[in-house]
Amino acid sequence: MANETRTVGKTELRKDAWDKVTGAAQYVADIxxxxxxxxxxxxxxxxxxxxxxxxxxxxEDARGVLRVIIADDIPGxxxxxxxxxxxxxxxxxxxxxxxxxxxxxxxxxxxAARDAVTLVEVDYEPFVPIFDPITALQPDAKKLHTNGNxxxxxxxxxxxxxxxxxxxxxxxxxxxxxxxxxxxxxxxENSVARWNDDGSVTVWVSSQHPFTDQADVxxxxxxxxxxxxxxxxxxxxxxxxxxxSTLAILAGLGAWAVKRTVQIVNTRQESFLAHPKxxxxxxxLKVGAKKDGxxxxxxxxxxxxxxxxxSLGPAVGIILTETLAGSYxxxxxxxxxxxxxxxSPLSGAMRGFGSPQSHFAVxxxxxxxxxxxxxxxxxxxxxNILRPGDQMFTKVVVNQTALSLPICLDNAEEIIKRYxxxxxxxxxxxxxGMALAAQSMGLGAKVPxxxxxxxxxxxxxxxxxxxxxxDMGQGLAMTAEQITAEALGLPxxxxxxxxxxTLKSPNGNVTCxxxxxxxxxxxxxxxxxxxxxxxxxxxxxxxxxxREKLAYKDGLVITPDGEKVVAAEFISRVADDGxxxxxxxxxxxxxxxxxxxQHLPIGMPHVMFCFGxxxxxxxxxxxxxxxxxxxxxxxxxxxxxxxxxxxxGQIEGGIASGIGYALxxxxxxxxxxxxxxxxxxxxxxxxxxxxxxxxxxxxxxxEASGPYGAKGIGEIPLVPTAPAIANAVYDAIGVRVxxxxxxxxxxxxxxx
Amino acid sequence: MKxxxxxxxxxxxxxxxxxxxxxxLLDVLRDDLGLTGAKDSCGGEGECGACTVLMDGQAVNSxxxxxxxxxxxxxxxxxxxxxxxxxxxxQKAFVEVGAVQCGYCTPGMIMSAKAxxxxxxxxxxxxxxxxxxxxxxxxxxxxKIADAVRLAAEELSHG
Numbered sequence: 001m002a003n004e005t006r007t008v009g010k011t012e013l014r015k016d017a018w019d020k021v022t023g024a025a026q027y028v029a030d031i032x033x034x035x036x037x038x039x040x041x042x043x044x045x046x047x048x049x050x051x052x053x054x055x056x057x058x059x060e061d062a063r064g065v066l067r068v069i070i071a072d073d074i075p076g077x078x079x080x081x082x083x084x085x086x087x088x089x090x091x092x093x094x095x096x097x098x099x100x101x102x103x104x105x106x107x108x109x110x111x112a113a114r115d116a117v118t119l120v121e122v123d124y125e126p127f128v129p130i131f132d133p134i135t136a137l138q139p140d141a142k143k144l145h146t147n148g149n150x151x152x153x154x155x156x157x158x159x160x161x162x163x164x165x166x167x168x169x170x171x172x173x174x175x176x177x178x179x180x181x182x183x184x185x186x187x188x189e190n191s192v193a194r195w196n197d198d199g200s201v202t203v204w205v206s207s208q209h210p211f212t213d214q215a216d217v218x219x220x221x222x223x224x225x226x227x228x229x230x231x232x233x234x235x236x237x238x239x240x241x242x243x244x245s246t247l248a249i250l251a252g253l254g255a256w257a258v259k260r261t262v263q264i265v266n267t268r269q270e271s272f273l274a275h276p277k278x279x280x281x282x283x284x285l286k287v288g289a290k291k292d293g294x295x296x297x298x299x300x301x302x303x304x305x306x307x308x309x310x311s312l313g314p315a316v317g318i319i320l321t322e323t324l325a326g327s328y329x330x331x332x333x334x335x336x337x338x339x340x341x342x343x344s345p346l347s348g349a350m351r352g353f354g355s356p357q358s359h360f361a362v363x364x365x366x367x368x369x370x371x372x373x374x375x376x377x378x379x380x381x382x383x384n385i386l387r388p389g390d391q392m393f394t395k396v397v398v399n400q401t402a403l404s405l406p407i408c409l410d411n412a413e414e415i416i417k418r419y420x421x422x423x424x425x426x427x428x429x430x431x432x433g434m435a436l437a438a439q440s441m442g443l444g445a446k447v448p449x450x451x452x453x454x455x456x457x458x459x460x461x462x463x464x465x466x467x468x469x470x471d472m473g474q475g476l477a478m479t480a481e482q483i484t485a486e487a488l489g490l491p492x493x494x495x496x497x498x499x500x501x502t503l504k505s506p507n508g509n510v511t512c513x514x515x516x517x518x519x520x521x522x523x524x525x526x527x528x529x530x531x532x533x534x535x536x537x538x539x540x541x542x543x544x545x546x547r548e549k550l551a552y553k554d555g556l557v558i559t560p561d562g563e564k565v566v567a568a569e570f571i572s573r574v575a576d577d578g579x580x581x582x583x584x585x586x587x588x589x590x591x592x593x594x595x596x597x598q599h600l601p602i603g604m605p606h607v608m609f610c611f612g613x614x615x616x617x618x619x620x621x622x623x624x625x626x627x628x629x630x631x632x633x634x635x636x637x638x639x640x641x642x643x644x645x646x647x648x649g650q651i652e653g654g655i656a657s658g659i660g661y662a663l664x665x666x667x668x669x670x671x672x673x674x675x676x677x678x679x680x681x682x683x684x685x686x687x688x689x690x691x692x693x694x695x696x697x698x699x700x701x702x703e704a705s706g707p708y709g710a711k712g713i714g715e716i717p718l719v720p721t722a723p724a725i726a727n728a729v730y731d732a733i734g735v736r737v738x739x740x741x742x743x744x745x746x747x748x749x750x751x752x
Numbered sequence: 753m754k755x756x757x758x759x760x761x762x763x764x765x766x767x768x769x770x771x772x773x774x775x776x777l778l779d780v781l782r783d784d785l786g787l788t789g790a791k792d793s794c795g796g797e798g799e800c801g802a803c804t805v806l807m808d809g810q811a812v813n814s815x816x817x818x819x820x821x822x823x824x825x826x827x828x829x830x831x832x833x834x835x836x837x838x839x840x841x842x843q844k845a846f847v848e849v850g851a852v853q854c855g856y857c858t859p860g861m862i863m864s865a866k867a868x869x870x871x872x873x874x875x876x877x878x879x880x881x882x883x884x885x886x887x888x889x890x891x892x893x894x895x896k897i898a899d900a901v902r903l904a905a906e907e908l909s910h911g
Contacts, residue, residue: 013847020855021843021862023789023830030788184890186793186802186856236791236856237890268795473854473891645850645896652893653853679799679888687884687894692877694895 006554007482007492008708011644014478015496016234016471028190028204028233029265036192037066039254039264040113042103042120043274044095047129047343047673048144051093051102051122059105059119064112066258068120069104074253076222082212082244082348086145087309089220089249095124096144096308097345098675099273106254106262131669133303133340134282144308144341151306152314152339154321154601158393164297164332168288170372176285176361177739179666180305181278183350184684185473187236188271191251193217194261200227201255206235208243208472209510214502216245217252228252232500238472239657240349241276243510244311272677276311276348277667279304281320283361293375293383297332300324300361304339304347311348313339318603319440320354325393326362327405327438327611328384333393345667345675349512351654352715355439356661356722360740363435363723367730377727378416381436382409394605395597401611401711404637404701408436408613411697415633419617422631428619430630431732435720436613440606441514441712442589445596447603450588451519452506455484455527457535457581461555461568463488465497465524468508469516474714475646476516482642483521483707487528489554506584514610514712515589517642521707522587530583538581539570590705608703610711612636614655614720616691618728622751625744627663627729632691634717637699640709651696651717658721660685663741760822763832773820778803780819781829789830789859790814793888801887804860805829811867811886830859833866841907842866842900851900853891861887865901873909875901 019025056068071078071090081087091102103120107113130136136149143149165171192204201221205213207230214230221228230248247264254262266274281304288297302320306313317339324335370377385405386398412434424430443449454466465484471477477497485492498505508520532552539557540547543565551558557565571581590607597605617631634651641647664683667676676682702709722740730736735750753772760767762785771780776796781787794800796815803814806828833840839847842862852858861884868875868883875883880898889897 011850014850014852016855017847017850017852018839020852020858021830021839021846022834023787023859025855026788027791027856029792030782032786184888186800186854186888186890187791188793188795235854236793237854239890265792268793268797473856475853649850649853649892649896652895653891654893656893657890678797679794680797684888684890685893686886686888687881687898690881690894 006486006489008486009641009644012478012482012492014475016477025234027187027236028192028206029263031192031204031233033192033194033261036261036263037106037108037258038110038113039250039262040105040117041101041250041270042105042117043270044091044098044100044102046095046124046126047098049095049124049126051091051095052125053123054103055121056103058121059116062116062119064108065116066106066108069253069257074220077219080216080245080249081310082312083314084151084310097343099270099345100308101250101274104250104254106258129343131342131344133305133338133342136340136342137338144343149341150338151310151341152317154317154337156321156335156393156600157333159332161297161299161332161334165288168296169291170369171286171288172365172369172372173286174365174368174738176283176364178281178357178360179740180280180344180347181350181661181665182272182667182682183239183241185237185239185241188266188268189246189275190265191247192261192263193251193255195255195259200229201252202229202231203248203252204231204233205246205248206233206242207246207248208238208470208512210470210500210502211507213245213248216249220249221252221256230502232470235470235472239351240353240512242472243349243512244276246275268679269677272667273345273675276346276350278350279306279313279316279347279357281305281357283357285361285365287365287369289369289373291373293373293380295328295330295384298325298330299334300336302337304337305342305344306339307342307344307346309346311346313348315603316349316354318444320358322394322440322604322606323355323358323438324362326359327386327436329386329390330393351657352439352719353513355715355719359435359437359719360723363720364726364738367433367727368736377434378409378413385409394600396605396607397595401637401639401701401703404611404699405436407699408611408635411635412613412615415615419615419631422617424619427621429622429732430617430619431728431730432615432617433724433727433731434613434615435723435727437611437716437720439514439610439716439719441518441608441610442606443513444603444606445591450586451508451523452584452586453480453508453520453523453527454506454582454584455524455531457531457571459568459572459575461566461571462494462496463490465495466505467497467500468506469511469520470500472511474650475643476511476520478646479517479642480520480524484524484528486708487525488531514715517710517712518706519587519589521642521710523585525707526585526587527583530585531581534581534583535567535570538574542570542573610637610713610716612716612720614724616724616728618725618732620729620732620747622733625747625751627742629659629691629725631693633695633697635697635699636713636716637701638713639703639706639711640700641698642708642710647698647713648696650713654717655721656685656690658718659689661718661740662722662725666741758819758823760824761826763828771819773818775819776815777817777819777822778814781814787829787831791856791860793856801864802857802860804863804887806863806867809867809870811864830863833862842904845900845904845907849896849900849903851892851896857887857889861889861897869905869908874905
């Protein structure tokens with residue numbers, strides 16, 4: 001792709017930025033509504049309990065209260081869930097986690113609704129809760145659900161594990177623990193629903209998949225889908241946590257019950273307790289290698305705590321399993337992953353989707369193995385990385401984009417040498433560490449994995465882009481606008497996307513899985529080609545020139561004698577006839593049957609991967625045990641940069657999130673039985689926690705099937721961050737911490 | 753609590769409102785005055801900075817200020833920062849360097865940056881990081897936000 005591009009690869013200005021810097025951007029809770037009333041949720045104070053009785057009378061009699069709704073009042077389906085229908089919209093007989101919705105109060109004011117929440121009397125009979133997936137899977141453990149506590153189990157093998165370990169010169173075995181992580185998007189979950197006079201309902205959401213919300217609301221209210229309109233407002237971050245239905249079902253129920261407009265906004269505490277987290281997990285890992293460092297065998301058992309309801313736990317289990325060998329070629333593997341129900345708040349999709357967990361284990365282990373073999377960690381990695389043509393343990397053959405791995409290592413080697421020369425501040429100990437990362441793209445084989453988007457060519461020659469999947473803040477709209485502009489040869493300014501509305505937009509499926517640039521980009525390129533074809537067909541008729549003699553370039557129709565006519569002229573004439581140039585295209589993630597292994601469970605394997613590396617320099621205070629990340633370089637292969645500042649922004653944000661994972665964040669149960677549920681105790685990185693010296697190295701090894709060669713970038717930047725920091729901490733003070741986050745308490749304990 | 757009359761300067765105009773004095777400034781801005789630029793993120797605990805406004809030139813969390821305390825003071829919100837459609841150099845810089853992703857933290861971040869540049873027109877990198885450390889952002893890693901503040905500082909000192 002040596003050709004000069006018009007907009008692809010450049011930094012363009014996001015079109016939503018103006019409204020966002022002036023405060024004009026409207027998130028769900030900002031949209032003015034008439035005669036709005038407010039919902040507040042009665043939530044379980046218990047981790048696990050039977051509900052003997054709910055008495056709503058006192059709350060219903062309170063001033064300003066319009067209605068109190070419990071599960072019995074729901075006219076349609078009472079249970080939902082993205083993969084397994086196991087989650088009651090309002091509790092039915094049992095609560096399985098603290099914060100579970102039990103009743104919904106609707107009142108004239110927010111305060112009246114909140115006050116009335118305390119007046120709903122619920123008679124609970126508590127059970128002994130289970131918080132640990134290993135305990136939950138014991139045969140005598142109390143079952144959370146009638147099917148038992150095992151939600152999903154994956155067992156993936158390749159080669160001969162016994163022979164692999166028998167041939168190994170060195171065998172290491174370690175147990176790693178990773179914590180429960182809140183997505184901590186700045187905008188807590190919310191929804192507004194308006195009951196319309198014609199018996200339909202309009203719902204505003206902050207969601208990664210408004211079409212699922214539409215279906216869920218319709219099912220709950222027993223309405224045909226056509227009677228439910230879902231509109232995407234500006235989204236204040238999602239990171240996977242807004243893939244599950246957020247509050248749309250409850251807002252819809254409220255609106256139906258009082259025939260008005262109902263707003264529900266979660267507090268931060270409710271967000272912590274009731275919405276999906278990144279899975280905590282325990283990963284036991286055993287590796288065997290030859291003296292020269294060649295990896296021979298890898299055996300792992302992972303226990304994942306998906307909490308009270310499955311959410312996307314089974315799918316996360318798939319990617320955790322598939323990435324357990326990281327970016328390495330291992331001939332003999334035996335991997336077992338168990339996803340269990342517990343009485344913890346639910347875990348589901350979150351940036352990385354299993355890969356941050358597996359990489360902390362495998363990338364820590366690589367450094368431990370290097371140490372045991374007395375090798376440089378980078379030499380060990382170089383010996384074992386996947387090369388184009390290699391087979392992963394899923395039998396997927398790695399394509400040419402794996403060429404980025406040796407380039408990552410070459411860069412890393414030079415950076416590590418440079419960092420090692422920097423003297424620590426007085427009293428501090430410095431260390432340098434690195435990690436590689438592999439992040440799957442797409443939803444996996446045998447799962448519907450496509451995305452549909454529509455283009456509309458307007459009279460003035462500009463293009464409206466109807467995205468079928470929402471921009472959750474990461475910049476999908478800008479990326480799609482740039483690719484559309486490039487494909488049509490138009491200035492970026494002439495393509496504008498509109499907010500998603502299920503009445504008008506195509507269903508583009510869920511925004512997730514590092515798949516949007518790839519799928520959306522390919523779809524809008526195809527849709528652009530259709531527009532050009534429509535234009536040339538019309539131009540042929542109007543100019544009376546055979547279609548094949550006409551050409552299109554940069555918004556112009558070019559006739560055989562070189563005359564150039566602006567496209568807008570044809571568009572206008574067609575519009576005068578009441579017609580339009582409109583195109584819609586679906587792009588599906590390619591899982592060709594002949595090259596996609598078929599022996600694995602649904603959702604496995606993934607066939608396309610992002611690769612990257614990060615190098616961290618830390619300074620540790622040996623007395624306090626504090627870790628300061630002073631330097632960081634992020635090397636990522638994006639195939640092709642579409643939006644320069646967009647790619648950088650994804651990497652920088654991912655690193656911040658990865659630093660939180662490494663050093664600060666963990667949503668744990670406190671001594672008195674309450675969860676950490678506020679930013680007072682759950683610390684996410686601030687501007688002061690970012691490395692003082694920071695650099696991006698962006699590689700562009702084109703993915704042949706990608707739009708202009710592009711791959712994804714949304715998830716991978718946080719994946720290598722935590723293990724790179726853990727390896728740097730070990731390099732600094734010789735203490736290996738196998739459980740995140742690496743807190744001063746853990747370091748001091750091991751240093752003494 | 754009974755409503756009282758409260759007079760204060762909001763975005764350059766003297767206004768008088770009627771409110772119970774124990775409501776927060778954030779609630780009054782958002783619910784009564786339709787100024788929804790200031791956001792609630794942490795649940796009114798003063799932990800996130802998304803509701804930052806200027807009170808007599810100082811950055812404050814509007815969720816931590818009772819409306820009764822605002823009597824006779826001067827409040828500037830994000831809506832009051834641009835001048836007749838002309839973006840403030842900070843707003844311009846945030847757009848230009850790509851410091852905006854989901855945008856939920858942006859108004860509060862810009863108001864904190866404004867307070868910083870008003871008291872220190874030429875901050876060092878460390879002072880910028882310090883000045884923004886009360887405002888949480890989950891999207892950007894703060895890198896481009898700090899770039900934007902630096903760019904605006906240059907623009908303001910040359911302008």
